[in-house]
Amino acid sequence: MNMEEIIKSIVRQILPLINKKILIFISGGKVNAESLISTLSDFELIDYNIVMSEAAASVIDKRLIEKLKGRIIDSQDKLNETIRSSEFILIPILTRNTLSKVALGIEDNLITIGIARAIMLSKEIIAVRDSYDSQNSINISEGFSSNLAYNSMLSNHEKILDSFGVKFIDSSEFRETIQDKFYKSSLQPFDKKKVDIPERYTESNKKENIARQNKLIENKKEERIIFNSSILTVKDINHTLEDGVIRLNKGTIITPLAKDYIYNNNLRVEFC
Template sequence: MDMDSLVKIITKEVLKKIDIINLQKAKVKSGNILILDSISKEKKDKYEYIIGINKNIKFLDDFFVDDDIDSLDYIIVPNLSIKDLSSIAIGLEQSQISKVVIDSILHGKKVVVIEEGIDYRKFRNISSENFFQLFKSYEDRLVSFGIDIVKKEELLFYLSENTCVKDIKKELVQESFKNINQGKKVHVIEATISKKAVSEGDIKRIWDLGYKTIYLNKKSIITPLAKDYIRTNEIEIKRINL
């Protein structure tokens, strides 16, 4: 066996062990999850990547609006319709999904929206720009409520960490959100992320709130998509001990 083949085999085995370690961490930390989608065999297969790391999962069909929200650690929204986006943004319960999300926000629970499932975004290139921006402002409002928007491929990183952005003062968030609604970005404030694995969604949420400089733990891992976003937007990253 030549050296190149041996290196490939060793690299494959190392990556496999890293994946196993990550899954083990996710099993420990991911907690009780509610997926806001109906369950069927097809849907169950669709979410196997989540079910495989955590058996404490409920689907919308299993969950009644009067159930105990406090027992949940994460509420995952795989698909966010225009109706539900608008309803949640103005605090109006018009469906089971919007009611659960609104209740979860009121109870201080962590709500996660899958970025690829945000319905209004698919009309980006054909809609009136002003009309599209209306729904973009609703999405920004959800983020200001503490809802996280995560790419599907980065969800396992997110669930395994169970940490969040810190050191963002409420009044600064409100000021940045006002600037966003006015079409402005003011990148003058510094923010800190304490996560071990930093995703593109983490960086984007901070950038959209108006932060130009972001402090990360020296040991934090930045995902490839996050690195691309940082480079494209010329965001300054500083490493510190957290």
């Protein structure tokens, strides 16, 4: 590879990151907090805006936040403007407290106010479930998963936020999901079959036949189950699977765990 090709390759990798505005909400959980925030700091060209709860400011190492080189949002006026201008919202640390408040419509600090407004504005939101997840190994080891009724309550709160459009992932999926999101990468889209037109057809007949075929294709598409969210997780697969095929809109990101599930179960992915 010559120098020109090397430079082009570097530019292709850097350009998708420049000027991306991402809003991060950080509440006061400790589960995998260091690794999650460190992952974000690896993407140095991203323009981060950060909203932190008082609890987060007291328990998370200040040096981790400084490595993000982001702006701290500390007022509602700044918050409203930032939410509207952000490409999407990240919640790498979501505590039980914040999860429950947002699910119940409680807005009592910048974190809960901001997440609620982002939901109301239909902004894309990606949240990591580790801090509140009763199935997380750290929570289990500390005995925070013993009460099944309480676990069920948290699960119901997650379902409420999921119905609002919040996409939940595990920390093990975080780096690859965010990287894919930043670079807008995904599996290669499938090629549509070409419509064969017999040579005896006139130009007019060809156009009419193509129009009819396209209409049939569109009608067929309407009958299919097509997953409309921008990120497909393992939990989404059963809801969108049809005859061993998962149909996604172009640009949909497939999380690492979902990719493994698709591969291990010999499922097929089609991009529409």
